[in-house]
Structure formats: C-alpha cells, structure tokens
Amino acid sequence: MITKIYLDNFKSFVKVAIKLGPLTSFIGTNASGKSNIKDALRILHGISRGFTLAEAIGEKYGEGGVPLWKGIRGGSREMIFSGNGAKECRIGIEFRALSMPKLGSGLQSKEFSGVYWLTIALDHEKANAPKVLSEGLRIHGYDSKRGYVLFRSRTENKVKVGEPHQLSSTHKKYAFRNDIPALTQLVDHASISEEVKAYVYGLIYLLRKMRFLDVSPEAMRQPSLPGQIKLSDRGENLSSVLQAICFDEDRKKLLLKWLRELSPQEVVDFEFSEDTQGKVVFHLVESNGRKTSAYSASDGTLRFLATVVALLSPESAMFYFLEEIENGIHPSRLHLLVRLMEQRAANSEIQLVLTSHSPFMLDFLSEQSLQNLSIIYRLPARAFSEVKSVVDIPDFDELHKNKNVSEMHLSNWFENILEFMDEE
Known part of the structure; x- marks a missing residue:
C-alpha cells in the first residue's frame, strides 16, 4: 500500500505530504488541485512501464503511430509550479508491505517498506526535454533508523538530456541515461545484484498495477472479444469482462446482488450475444423476461457496473484512482x-483513492474512512494548493457530533475555518 505521496513544486503544489489509507477521499472546489495528485501518480505509472520522462509526461506511440499512452494534463509546460521560479519538481511515495519476488539462488521472498523519490528538471527557456535530476530508493526495516539506501543518483544541471549520469547502488557506481529513471534501467543491468533487482521489481510491480478509471458510457457500450478480461480505463471491454466474471457463479451472484440494489429493475441474469466478428455484447435480463442491452442501458447503470466490475474482476489492480465517482x-x-x-x-x-464533489457521499463514509478524508484547497491571494486531513481541523470532532459531514461541506465550513486559521 502507498501510505504517503510527497509533491514538491509539482503543478499547483509547492510542498505537501499527503497521507493515504486503504480508502482515501479528496474533496475540494473546482481547480483546487485534486486531479494534480492523479497526474503525479500517472507519471510514476508511466515510468514503471519503461517510458522515458518525455513519454510519461507527454504521449507514447507504438509502431505505425498507434497511441499507447496519453500524457498528463498540460504536459511538461505546466508540470512545474510557476509561482517561485522553480525549474524542477519532485514526486515521492512512501509504501509498506510490498512483496519482494524470489530471484536468483538463495534469495527468499519477503515483504519490505520504503520511500522512492524522483526529481525532474525542466528548463523551457533552453527548450530542454525533461531529465532526472535526482532519484533514490530507501528500504526500511534495517538497523538504521533512516533505513538502507538501495540506490541514489544525482545529475548536474549542465549534463544534457540523454547523457549518462552516475548512480550509486549498494556502494558501487554505474552510468545510466538521465532521460529515463534508473528504476527501470536497473533491472536490465548485468552488474546489479539480484537482491537489488528483487526490491526494484517489487516497487515496479506496485506502480504498474495502478489504474485510473475515467469511464465513458459510449466506450462501455461497444462489443468486445471474449478473452479480453481487463477493463480499460475508459471502460472498453466491459462486455467480455462481464462474461469472464459470469463464468464464476459466486462472483456473478455478487454482481447481480449489487446491481439489483442500485436499480429498480429486477435483474436476475446476464446474457451475451455475438456479432459477425465474434464480439459479444451483454444484456441485462429482468425477472419478467425483459432484456436490456448495453446499447440502451442508462449511463448511470453503466458507470456503476464498470466500477463494480473493476473491483470484482479476477484481473483487479492493486490501486485505483477514481474521479467524481458520483x-x-x-x-x-x-x-x-x-x-x-x-x-x-x-x-x-x-x-482506493476517490475524488468527489458530492456532499452526500461523505455521510456514507465509515468512521475509519473519515480518518482518510482530506480537503484540497487554495487560500485567497495564494497561487498554490494545500492539503488538510479533516480530522486534523480544530473543532471538527466536536462539530461532527451534531452535524453531518455533508452539512459542513455544503456550508463551506472547511474552507472558512482553514482561511480563519491562516489569518490567525
């Protein structure tokens, strides 16, 4: 699990440490910076797939110009906070209980925790491409209080993009390209020990298993080929993923149960019809025999279905970022x-990490989930975003005894008290 995200001079954030739990929710006004957290995590996800920094921040195309990756909003031009003249930004994560794969002879699989950080330099005045300025991975659980630094690197700003820079790993030095994070270069380096690679593989696996759902009803209505059992971020392949779930009777019953609670329709089964290309599309079968295909199902039903399918799928990810789930x-x-x-x-x-504009959703959060509810906000006359856990706001606990969180949100109490605290 990722327990913290560190952002320095990234987009609208100057310096924040954002706490994450098993289920974390972010609230805040439009343009407060909620989606910037998603962009930071998407960059880490992109580099875990072997992309260069330019590709992870911008776009990635395969052979024949096939789009493989959509970059972050604003690209590199708006990636670094512009209010203090910075030319670099840092993204870091703290994690715990990752599984270290068993590699090589005598290496035992085990869990580990640690911190990974990546500093990206970018100078638009010189039209430079993004490059790694510094990077490192520290493993916790050793005798040292600060843990054990598995590797760290530092590039001088004068070093051009693509040129080698030095990286220290377990007291040895190696040369790596600086337009690609060393994290993904280490695993292919012949001189790096199997133990170091095992730790690195564990972190890369976590970053690769991130998903960022932004489903489109139109994409979910399209037929898909049987065997495509991973739901895309836009919801493509919904029909074939549903079909795969329905092969497991227990998962199918659970899915139908959730769907019946959502809708007044008494959905008792799924059916799948095949077109001339062998693609399938699902139909909702009601107790009265009426059938509703994906083509005419409501947008709300499809959105709910896609979210439930993602969480119940045999190919579920380890980490989901869901925007505006309502x-x-x-x-x-x-x-x-x-x-x-x-x-x-x-x-x-x-x-799970959620963003929401719905005050009603907040009242459904358990007391445990409320501990991981944070507000993203910008104070008047300030250009940067800040983050505050609502349970750390003075008087929240006392006020919450008599008021629902939705009432506090609708009355703008969170923003007002934070502005008042700043003035004091």
Missing part, C-alpha cells in the same frame, strides 16, 4: 458504491 448515480444509491469500496479496501485486496 457521476450518473442517484444520491440515494451512492451508499452502495461506498459500501463495496470499503469492503474491498478492508480486506487489503485493493487500495
């Missing part, structure tokens, strides 16, 4: 989604 779902049914997410997170099977 879209298309009736407020009276939001508790179903929150309940399912809390159940999955409670079993430590999936870590």
Whole structure:
C-alpha cells in the first residue's frame, strides 16, 4: 500500500505530504488541485512501464503511430509550479508491505517498506526535454533508523538530456541515461545484484498495477472479444469482462446482488450475444423476461457496473484512482458504491483513492474512512494548493457530533475555518 505521496513544486503544489489509507477521499472546489495528485501518480505509472520522462509526461506511440499512452494534463509546460521560479519538481511515495519476488539462488521472498523519490528538471527557456535530476530508493526495516539506501543518483544541471549520469547502488557506481529513471534501467543491468533487482521489481510491480478509471458510457457500450478480461480505463471491454466474471457463479451472484440494489429493475441474469466478428455484447435480463442491452442501458447503470466490475474482476489492480465517482448515480444509491469500496479496501485486496464533489457521499463514509478524508484547497491571494486531513481541523470532532459531514461541506465550513486559521 502507498501510505504517503510527497509533491514538491509539482503543478499547483509547492510542498505537501499527503497521507493515504486503504480508502482515501479528496474533496475540494473546482481547480483546487485534486486531479494534480492523479497526474503525479500517472507519471510514476508511466515510468514503471519503461517510458522515458518525455513519454510519461507527454504521449507514447507504438509502431505505425498507434497511441499507447496519453500524457498528463498540460504536459511538461505546466508540470512545474510557476509561482517561485522553480525549474524542477519532485514526486515521492512512501509504501509498506510490498512483496519482494524470489530471484536468483538463495534469495527468499519477503515483504519490505520504503520511500522512492524522483526529481525532474525542466528548463523551457533552453527548450530542454525533461531529465532526472535526482532519484533514490530507501528500504526500511534495517538497523538504521533512516533505513538502507538501495540506490541514489544525482545529475548536474549542465549534463544534457540523454547523457549518462552516475548512480550509486549498494556502494558501487554505474552510468545510466538521465532521460529515463534508473528504476527501470536497473533491472536490465548485468552488474546489479539480484537482491537489488528483487526490491526494484517489487516497487515496479506496485506502480504498474495502478489504474485510473475515467469511464465513458459510449466506450462501455461497444462489443468486445471474449478473452479480453481487463477493463480499460475508459471502460472498453466491459462486455467480455462481464462474461469472464459470469463464468464464476459466486462472483456473478455478487454482481447481480449489487446491481439489483442500485436499480429498480429486477435483474436476475446476464446474457451475451455475438456479432459477425465474434464480439459479444451483454444484456441485462429482468425477472419478467425483459432484456436490456448495453446499447440502451442508462449511463448511470453503466458507470456503476464498470466500477463494480473493476473491483470484482479476477484481473483487479492493486490501486485505483477514481474521479467524481458520483457521476450518473442517484444520491440515494451512492451508499452502495461506498459500501463495496470499503469492503474491498478492508480486506487489503485493493487500495482506493476517490475524488468527489458530492456532499452526500461523505455521510456514507465509515468512521475509519473519515480518518482518510482530506480537503484540497487554495487560500485567497495564494497561487498554490494545500492539503488538510479533516480530522486534523480544530473543532471538527466536536462539530461532527451534531452535524453531518455533508452539512459542513455544503456550508463551506472547511474552507472558512482553514482561511480563519491562516489569518490567525
């Protein structure tokens, strides 16, 4: 699990440490900076797939110009906070209980915790591409209080993009390209020990297993080929993923149960029809025999279905970032989604990060989930975003005894008290 995110001079953040739990929720006004957290994590996800920094921040295309990756919003031009003249930004994560794979002879698989950081330099005045300025991985659990530094690197700003820079790993020095983080170069380096590679593989696996759902009803309505059992971030392959789930009777029953609670339709089964290309599309079968295909299912039903499918799929990710989960779902049914997410997170099977503009969703969060509810905000006359856990706001606990969190959110109490604290 990722326990903290560190952002320095990244987009609207100057310097923040953001705490994460099994289920973390972020609230805040439009343009407060919630999506910037997603962009930082997407950069780490992109580099875990072997992309250069330019590709992870911008776009990645395969052979024949096939798009493989969509970059972060604003690209490199708006990646670094512009209010203090900075030309570099840092993204870091703290994690715990990662599994170190068993590699080589005599190496035993074990869990480990640590911190990974990456500083990216960018000078638009000289039209330079992004490069690694510094990077490191520190492993916890050793005798030293600060842990054991597995590797660290530092590049001088004068070193051009793509030129080798020195990286120290377990007291040895190696040369690596500086337009690609060393994290993914280490695993292919013949001189790096199997133990170091095992730790690095564990972290890369976590970063690769991130998902950023931003589903589109139109994409979910399209037929898909049987065997495609990974739901894409936009919701493509929904029909074939559903079909795969339905092969497991227990998962199918659970899915139908959640769907019946959402909708007044008495959905008792799924059916799948095949087109001339062998692609399938799903149909919802009601107790009265009526069938509704994916083509005519409501947007809200599809959004809810995609989220539930992602969480119940045999190919579920380890980490999901979900923006504005309330879209298309009736407020009276939001508790179903929150309940399912809390159940999955409670079993430590999936870590979830949510953003929401819905005050009603907040009232459905358990007391444990409230501990990981934070507000992203900008104070008047300040250009940067800040983060505050709501349980750390003075008087929150006392006020919450008599008021729902939704009432506090609707009355702008969070923003008002934070502004007042700043003035004091």
